[in-house]
Amino acid sequence: MRLLPVTIAFALGVMAGACGGGGGGGVTNPPPGTTLGSIVPAAATINLSAGQRQAITMQALDANNQPIAGASGYAYSSGTPAIAVVSTTGQVTALSAGAATITVSLTLGNVTKTATVTVQVTGQLPTTATVAAGGNSDDFTPNFVAIARGGTVTWTFGERIHNVEYSSVPGAPGNIGPSSNTTVARTFGTGGTFGYICTLHANQNGTVIVP
CATH class of the missing domain: 2.60.40.420 (Cupredoxins -  blue copper proteins)
Structure with a gap:
């Protein structure tokens, strides 16, 4: 077998199983005069069956609670990778029944904000x-x-x-x-x-x- 480029981060090492995800972050320069106030997930809780996956969608808000267009560079990590793992692009994969907390962070300029998403997983992986x-x-x-x-x-x-x-x-x-x-x-x-x-x-x- 020859070594192939990993395109799905592993995917997937898209999924950094040992640490439950992460990476992909870094510092993004905000528009002039913009200060990052918070980051908010589109859904605070994601419900999945084992074997399913879903992308986390985030919104960055400024100090006046207004959306920051084009914000990028989110970093993701899973607190319980045995239950759910997350890729560097925010794709969550459900692996076993239980609840896992995904921590998301974003740095704009010299300001870093974090948020969490709860992943509820039911069932077992198919064979x-x-x-x-x-x-x-x-x-x-x-x-x-x-x-x-x-x-x-x-x-x-x-x-x-x-x-x-x-x-x-x-x-x-x-x-x-x-x-x-x-x-x-x-x-x-x-x-x-x-x-x-x-x-x-x-x-x-x-x-x-x-x-």
């Missing part, structure tokens, strides 16, 4: 998942799945030829060679974030997360 490889297009659908350790992902191939090549991550299963009109399954017995691509088509990629 199986199916990914359609291409059909008549150059994509994987869905291009992201989360399954329980020891679970199996099955790729279905239509007439158009695709392959599956994993990044060089410990525990990644064997690659799938060029295939069409067939199904191929791979079992994931090791935890990790496993990015993969089709080397035959540009920008065709996917991710499997196994806690």
Whole structure:
């Protein structure tokens, strides 16, 4: 297997499992005369089933409680990554039942503000998942799945030829060679974030997360 660029932060290390997310922050210069007053999530609580993911949406407000256009550079971290992890872009992935607190921070100029989002997770991760490889297009659908350790992902191939090549991550299963009109399954017995691509088509990629 050859080392692939991580495009889904791991994704995903998009998801920095060891620390539950984070990164992606930094200092953003505000418009002249603007002072960061607070940051507010669009939803204070996110309800997900294990295996689902959702993006956190934030709004930066100035000292007069007015929106700051174009604010960027939010940093995210999960207090309980065994329950939910968060990527550097704010994508939350639910992994097990319980509640996790996502801390979001933003620095504009020399002012830093933080906010929290509660993620409520129900259910358990599935042990199986199916990914359609291409059909008549150059994509994987869905291009992201989360399954329980020891679970199996099955790729279905239509007439158009695709392959599956994993990044060089410990525990990644064997690659799938060029295939069409067939199904191929791979079992994931090791935890990790496993990015993969089709080397035959540009920008065709996917991710499997196994806690």
